[in-house]
Amino acid sequence: MEVRRNMSSHIPSSVIRCFRRIVKREPTRARRATNVWLRHHADGIRGDVLGIGSGADEDREGGTYRDYFSKCCSYTTSDIRAEIGCDLVLNACSMPEIRDETYDCIFCSGVLEHVDDYGSTLREIARILKREGVLLMGFAFRQGIHGAPKDYWRFTEHGIRHVLLDGYEILDLTAMDDSVTGFPVAYWVKAKKR
Numbered sequence: 001m002e003v004r005r006n007m008s009s010h011i012p013s014s015v016i017r018c019f020r021r022i023v024k025r026e027p028t029r030a031r032r033a034t035n036v037w038l039r040h041h042a043d044g045i046r047g048d049v050l051g052i053g054s055g056a057d058e059d060r061e062g063g064t065y066r067d068y069f070s071k072c073c074s075y076t077t078s079d080i081r082a083e084i085g086c087d088l089v090l091n092a093c094s095m096p097e098i099r100d101e102t103y104d105c106i107f108c109s110g111v112l113e114h115v116d117d118y119g120s121t122l123r124e125i126a127r128i129l130k131r132e133g134v135l136l137m138g139f140a141f142r143q144g145i146h147g148a149p150k151d152y153w154r155f156t157e158h159g160i161r162h163v164l165l166d167g168y169e170i171l172d173l174t175a176m177d178d179s180v181t182g183f184p185v186a187y188w189v190k191a192k193k194r
Contacts, residue, residue, distance in 0.1 A: 112137075136190055155187065157175070167194055
């Protein structure tokens, strides 16, 4: 008696594609769009850059985000865990080890949804960013739970405008992969500190 069956005929093709992308670590449509956006906005950044939540700094297309900031003076990576291999180990909610107005640019991707007090994180970023410094920040929206149990928030375009209202001028706010109308995977913002 043969019991073996071809299970792939019972699994939707979208699930199979997603699994293959995860296993092969192929970049998603949203990741590719994000990288295009970041290359464009990082290209003109000069001065000192801090990447918050940098992890291994990989862009999932074979490069590093450090390479996007080709005109900067220094690029420092940071994460909350030492084992990642970043330059600084810090908690984005409280960064007393960094002086006020130290950086010309803060690059922050995939962080705010994982901190229990995103307001503290935004205040700390504003504190260490120089006046008229640039914030390049990604905000999760249509993303599955990841990094559980520390996955707390999702941000709409209106929520992003609200949380940045007092301290920043928003120069660009772009939805990434809005293949589901009105429900993008993420938003990226370029803002200038007032």
